Amino acid sequence: MALTKPIQKKPKKTKLRRVSDWLHLWLGIASGLVVFMLGVTGCIFAFQKEITELIHKKEIYVEVPSNLKTLPLSTLTANAEKALGGKKKVSFISTYKVPDRAWEFGTYKAGNPKAFWYFDSIDYYDLVLVNPYTGKVTLVADHKYEFFAVIKMLHWSFLINHPIGQQIVGWSTFIFVFLLISGMIMWWPKNLKKSNFDKSFKIKWKAKFKRINYDMHNVLGFYVMIICLMLALTGMVFAFQWFQATVYVVASRSITPPKNVTGKSDSTKAILANPFDIAFFTAQKEFKNADRIGMSPASGTGDGVIYATGYRGDETYWNFDALQFDQYTGKLLSRRNQSEKNAGEVVVAMNYDIHVGAVLGLPGKIMAFFASFIAASLPITGFIIWWGKKKKKKNPAIAEN
DSSP states (O other): OOOOOOOOOOOOOOHHHHHHHHHHHHHHHHHHHHHHHHHHHHHHHHOOOOOOHHHHHHHHHHOOOOOOOOOHHHHHHHHHHHTTTTTSOOOOEEEEEETTOEEEEEEEEEEETOSSGGGGGGEEEEEEEEEETTOOEEEEEEEGGGGGHHHHHHHHTTBBBBBHHHHHHHHHHHHHHHHHHHHHHOOOOOOOOOHHHHHOOOTTSSOOHHHHHHEEEEEEETTHHHHHHHHHHHHHHHHHHHHHHHHHHHHHOOOOOOOOOOOOOTTTOOSSSHHHHHHHEEEHHHHTTOOOOEEEEEOOOSSEEEEEEEEEEEEEEEEEEEEEETTTTTHHHHHHHGGGOOOOOHHHHHHHHTTTTTGGGGHHHHHHHHHHHHHHHHHHHHHHHHHHHHHHHHHHHHHHH
């Protein structure tokens, strides 16, 4: 008589584990489509800077003359406005320390604030590139319909201008955080014997599709969990004011909001020279270590001020000093340095750069790309696992005699 091994019963799961598994399944199904879309759009947006610079290389990069003297900023602004038809005013400018970059001049006007869709909420949003040495316009782009701008708004709110758009994205992201944590609990091996180690940390590529799919869901999910958590939590900072306020309070260890001091221009004083050029000239001297300088003309003819921002870094936005100038004289009114900000302000300001991976440069964007790609695959592989178990229950295998 052949000896047979006794059938080992699987240990029963605790009630908490059963509830966690049930929530992981049904919350995953409920939020799967949103998570998939966020992952796909996050992948596409990760390298938007590199792709844009490759496509518009001739327009973005200019020939550097022997004399590096640029034209007055007011002249370049006038050229940009002329290229826009003369009816739109430039509202923000980006200048670069590297000599071979065209400068960016943008104009924006909001549309219907109650519009449901993104495209109806913007009247116009244009971007003009200008050679700072010759004043020649190299590109005029309708940024409202620009590919990566649309991808960004799909990621932000599914192109919905109504608050419900961000609520859908925000709560789906919140659910995704739970799914990552509950998934880790489900994945966690009971012991680290070699057999369990291979099952938990390696994909068995020579196995059947069902096993490969299972491994891709569990193993890949484990490897990108920390990065996906960072992407999800920073996404929630954008979606929820209460979450952003919580992050600020925890980081700053204070419930006091950050300082926001705005100067006032004096309309009784005026000079013959162009105040905007004076402000920019002063900003260049003040921001000697800045890689980019952003300029925003004062809006209207009241007491509004000219803003100047000096950014450190080629494409990050968190590390900057800010200046304010009188719009009638170009006089420097105030300066606030990065070193004066509390930890809460710094962490909240870093949120965008962390979310897109730019805070770590190219390696960070590569990590964000692959994490987003795998995050997009998790609802698909998870659904296939569930569907396979469902079919198995409906069609139980017939035991062999």
